[in-house]
Amino acid sequence: MSPEGMSRRHILGAAAAGGALAAREARAQNWPERPIQLVIGFLAGGSNDSVARIIAPRLGELLGGTVLVDNRPGASGTIAMVHVARAEPNGYTLALAGASPLSISPHTYASIPYDTSRDFVGVAGVALTPxxxxxxxxxxxxxxxxxxxxxxxxxxxxxxxxxxxxxxxxxxxxxxxxxxxxxxxxxxxxxxxxxxxxxxxxxxxxxxxxxxxxxxxxxxxxxxxxASERRASLLPDLPTTVEQGFPEVLATNWFGVMAPARTPRPIIERLHRAITEVANSPEIQANFRAQGIEAMTMPTPQAFDDFVKREAERWGVIARAAGARAD
Structure with missing residues (x-):
């Protein structure tokens, strides 16, 4: 191909890429224009479901739209994560996930069809429970x-x-x-x-x-x-594992929102601000405490990403030492 042909092809390719980027930015500015799916990987009645249903109505109000909870249980939450990983990165399909699918399953399954650091981007921490x-x-x-x-x-x-x-x-x-x-x-x-x-x-x-x-x-x-370093406010008379001489037995489940990789940054930032505001509100925190849950917020989306990675390192060591397998 001639230099002129190569230049023309490069120009057209760059123009197409620029047009796609501009279209994504325009959609991000108008987001949300339809309901947002908050996908969880467990049945109704568990902690993950409780956290999702506590925050969803208020989150929808702050974003000027509707947030719907979508239960997709199975395989320690990995089925839901696969669904979100394969979704369009447009801010309409999010995961409210915890320690199991994000930081533990990569070590307990022989293989899973997603990579936490490659296929997702952290949005915000939400809550924790022991x-x-x-x-x-x-x-x-x-x-x-x-x-x-x-x-x-x-x-x-x-x-x-x-x-x-x-x-x-x-x-x-x-x-x-x-x-x-x-x-x-x-x-x-x-x-x-x-x-x-x-x-x-x-x-x-x-x-x-x-x-x-x-x-x-x-x-x-x-x-x-x-199984915590401090007592749960819901059961203040129940001693911790540390108090009873078992300081190694520490296990806290945590929950945060993840989005598909390549979700536009303006959407990530807006979600982070809204989720953090919801989790820090007195009304939501009172609802959390009534069920034995506490708020867990972080200053930036990157801080939550880093937290997930640290948790993966810790639980990876524990899973390998125990020889724990999910399949």
Missing amino acids: EVICVTPNLGPRNLAELVELGKRRDLTFSSSGNGGLPHLAIELLRRSANIRIIHVPYRGAMPAAVDTISGQVNGIIMDLPPLAPLIREGKLRALAV
């Missing part, structure tokens, strides 16, 4: 020391919301730290796991605080510890 260690009331133990004593004499069974997620790794942390044999029994969701623990089909459960809090208050489950 894991709580509970047993069926007729088991006997009332604290971790008594649980360990029982575990030295017999095998224990503990349920979780599924293989390869945060509760699963929290069980592994307890097993290794206490040097007792715990058989992990995975379920499809928090409530099925809780039901079988209440009935005594399994001895205990480790799960996010929100779905277990009502069951603890009603006496259907006995809480032994919160």
Whole structure:
């Protein structure tokens, strides 16, 4: 091809690219023009769902549109993440995701069809909640020391919301730290796991605080510890794992909003400001606290991205040490 032909092709290509960029910027300025889908990877009734439904109405008001919660459960939240990764990067399909699909699943699945750092961009941190260690009331133990004593004499069974997620790794942390044999029994969701623990089909459960809090208050489950450095405001009399001599057993689930990679920066920045304002509002924080959730906001989208990477490093070490697999 002649130099003239090459130049013409380059000019046309540059013009097309420039036109596409201008069109994206124009769409970003008019965003949102239709409902925004906030995709979560777990069933209704869990912490992820609770956080999404608490913030969605107010977030829609601030953005001048509607935010709809879209439950796509399965595979520790990875099914939802695949859906968002493949969505158009236009600000209308977002993920409200937590530790499991963003920082743990890459280490517990042999392969997953997305790369957190490549396929997503962090938008904003939203909230966090600790894991709580509970047993069926007729088991006997009332604290971790008594649980360990029982575990030295017999095998224990503990349920979780599924293989390869945060509760699963929290069980592994307890097993290794206490040097007792715990058989992990995975379920499809928090409530099925809780039901079988209440009935005594399994001895205990480790799960996010929100779905277990009502069951603890009603006496259907006995809480032994919160897996955190400080006590939960919803259960102020429940000692932490640190207080009971197990400082390695720390497991906090956190939630933040991710967008598909290449989402226009003006949309990311606007979302960050709105989400942070929502999470920091007294009304939303009161709703969070009533369910055992606390706000977790960060100054910039990049700060949330960096946080996700640090969490991935920490849980990667734990998953490899435990040999925990989701598949």
